Structure formats: C-alpha cells, structure tokens
Amino acid sequence: MLEQKTITFLGAGSMAEAILGGLINKQIVKPEQIIVTNLQDQQKLTRLAGTYDVNTTSNRMEAVRRADIIILAMKPKHVKEALEEVQTVTRPDQLFVSVLAGIPTDYMESLLKGKASVIRTMPNTSAKVGASATAISKGAYANDEQLQVVEALFAAIGTVTVVEEEKLDAVTGLAGSGPAYFYYLIEAMEKAAVDNGLTKEEASALITQTVIGVGQRLQKTEKSAKELYEEVMSPNGTTEAGIGVLREYHMQDVMEKAIAQAIARSKELGVVFHN
Ligand SMILES: NC(=O)C1=CN([C@@H]2O[C@H](COP(=O)(O)OP(=O)(O)OC[C@H]3O[C@@H](n4cnc5c(N)ncnc54)[C@H](OP(=O)(O)O)[C@@H]3O)[C@@H](O)[C@H]2O)C=CC1
Ligand SMILES: O=C(O)[C@@H]1CCC=N1
Numbered sequence: 001m002l003e004q005k006t007i008t009f010l011g012a013g014s015m016a017e018a019i020l021g022g023l024i025n026k027q028i029v030k031p032e033q034i035i036v037t038n039l040q041d042q043q044k045l046t047r048l049a050g051t052y053d054v055n056t057t058s059n060r061m062e063a064v065r066r067a068d069i070i071i072l073a074m075k076p077k078h079v080k081e082a083l084e085e086v087q088t089v090t091r092p093d094q095l096f097v098s099v100l101a102g103i104p105t106d107y108m109e110s111l112l113k114g115k116a117s118v119i120r121t122m123p124n125t126s127a128k129v130g131a132s133a134t135a136i137s138k139g140a141y142a143n144d145e146q147l148q149v150v151e152a153l154f155a156a157i158g159t160v161t162v163v164e165e166e167k168l169d170a171v172t173g174l175a176g177s178g179p180a181y182f183y184y185l186i187e188a189m190e191k192a193a194v195d196n197g198l199t200k201e202e203a204s205a206l207i208t209q210t211v212i213g214v215g216q217r218l219q220k221t222e223k224s225a226k227e228l229y230e231e232v233m234s235p236n237g238t239t240e241a242g243i244g245v246l247r248e249y250h251m252q253d254v255m256e257k258a259i260a261q262a263i264a265r266s267k268e269l270g271v272v273f274h275n
C-alpha cells in the first residue's frame with residue numbers, strides 16, 4: 001500500500017521525528033521514500049539525515065511537488081503560511097495528513113483551495129517507542145482508501161482509532177496531551193522517593209516498572225479503574241492512607257478540569273488560527 005509512495009514531512013520537530021522514526025524502524029517505508037523539510041533549522045535537517053538516512057531539503061516547494069503524501073507537522077500557528085506557500089504546487093492526487101492540534105480539516109481544505117484530500121490525526125509522543133494512542137478522522141474529500149493508508153502509517157507507531165472529527169479535540173486533551181499528565185505525576189513520585197531516602201536510579205526503576213505494570217494490567221483485565229485501585233487498598237493500610245490525601249485534595253476533580261482545559265484549548269486553536 002505504501003510501496004513507491006513518497007512521504008514529505010512539512011516540519012521536522014519532535015512529532016515528525018517520532019513518526020518517521022517509527023515508520024523506518026518498523027520498515028513500513030524505506031528511508032529513501034521520506035523527504036523532510038522545515039522552516040529554517042538546517043542543523044536539524046542534517047541530524048535527521050544522519051540518523052535516519054532520510055532525504056532532507058530546505059526547498060519546501062520541491063519537497064511538496066515530489067510527494068504523494070504530505071504530513072503537516074508544524075505548529076498550529078504556522079499552518080496558514082505553510083499551506084499558502086506550497087498551495088500552488090499541490091495536486092488533487094496528493095494526500096495531506098495533519099497532526100496539528102485543533103486545526104479543522106475544512107480550514108486546511110480551504111487553504112489548499114479545491115477539493116484536497118485531508119486526514120486529521122492526533123498521535124502522542126509515545127510514537128517514539130511505537131506506542132502512540134492515535135485517533136484519525138477524514139475530511140470531506142478524503143476517501144476510505146486514503147483513510148486505510150493513514151491507518152497503516154500510524155499503526156506503525158501504535159494503536160489507531162478512527163473517530164468523527166468533532167471528537168478530535170477531546171482526543172487531543174485526553175491522549176495527545178495525555179503522556180504529559182503522567183510524566184508530571186511521575187516527577188512528583190520521583191521527588192517523593194528521593195526525599196524518602198531512595199536514590200534516583202532506584203526511584204526510576206521502581207516507578208517505571210510500576211507504570212508499565214499498570215498499563216499492561218489495564219490491557220489485560222476486564223476490571224474497572226475503581227476495582228483496580230480498590231484491589232490495592234487493604235483496609236486501614238498504606239494505600240488507603242495515600243488515596244485519602246488524593247481525595248482530600250480532590251485529585252480526580254483536578255484531573256477532570258485539566259483535561260477539560262486542554263480540550264477547550266484545542267477548540268480554541270481551531271478558532272484562533274481560522275482567520
Ligand atoms: N508534541 C506533542 O506531544 C504533539 C504534538 N502534536 C502536534 O504536532 C505539531 C508539531 O509539534 P512539535 O513537533 O512538538 O513542534 P516543533 O516545534 O518541535 O516542530 C515544528 C516544526 O515545524 C517547522 N515549521 C514551521 N513552519 C514551517 C513551514 N512553513 N513549513 C515547514 N515546516 C515548518 C519547524 O521548523 P523550524 O524548526 O525550522 O522553525 C519545526 O521543524 C503541532 O501542530 C502539535 O499540535 C500532536 C500530537 C502530540
Ligand atoms: O500541547 C500541544 O498543543 C500538543 C498537542 C497535543 C500534545 N501536544
């Protein structure tokens with residue numbers, strides 16, 4: 001499905017690298033099928049070429065002209081200038097795949113003038129280890145075959161869920177931003193561990209395995225999250241003491257508010273950069 005296709009990344013940041021690294025590691029595409037371009041950071045392109053053997057260029061028009069699939073991987077605030085710049089060299093047979101938070105497909109279609117095939121996705125940084133939770137949704141002019149191509153691309157870097165576009169802001173606040181919530185919590189766990197006499201290395205080994213264990217358990221069990229944490233809590237034991245503090249500080253309310261705020265920001269990005 002992806003043999004012979006040329007994939008151009010417009011943007012060479014952390015998401016672009018996570019995706020192209022996954023595609024190459026899983027041998028979904030060959031390095032020579034990939035072209036990476038960005039705005040001005042030549043050193044970044046040199047590093048990517050050295051690390052992954054991909055083609056790089058500062059000639060964005062040429063990179064788009066040569067592409068079958070164009071992955072939009074710039075910041076949302078740069079999408080307008082990026083698409084306006086290359087719009088004249090795009091063709092109807094090309095497929096545009098966005099990883100941008102908040103930006104609706106109809107906005108990208110309007111910038112591309114005409115009936116461009118656009119598929120919007122929301123991966124997360126766990127793509128770097130092939131474990132992204134990605135959701136994808138097709139725009140008005142993309143077809144099912146193109147959706148399958150994008151499913152195959154993102155399956156190389158984790159799981160893929162097809163959703164209606166109106167759900168993508170929720171996906172963004174939940175799973176796009178999701179890894180950061182856990183890392184933030186883990187930072188506090190590391191501090192608590194060191195404050196209580198463990199070395200950084202000991203803390204890191206114990207926390208990492210605890211997180212991996214939680215993920216694997218969630219994958220394998222039918223039990224709810226509530227059942228799972230209650231299973232850990234012995235009456236009047238240590239967990240009950242710890243969870244008691246989380247309840248006192250309304251940790252679950254805080255988490256719900258954080259996700260709601262992230263979702264609101266995703267919606268806002270779509271509006272702010274719409275004009
Ligand atoms: N980071 C994350 O966890 C996730 C991010 N995303 C989305 O991915 C996108 C990229 O994020 P991230 O990788 O973190 O961002 P970075 O800032 O790391 O990278 C942005 C890249 O875009 C390039 N760029 C800017 N303008 C243009 C242009 N006109 N044409 C081509 N390239 C351009 C920049 O080039 P230069 O450096 O030369 O200026 C840079 O390489 C964002 O839209 C974000 O919403 C989605 C899911 C998760
Ligand atoms: O913070 C952001 O805007 C991006 C989108 C999802 C994760 N990072």
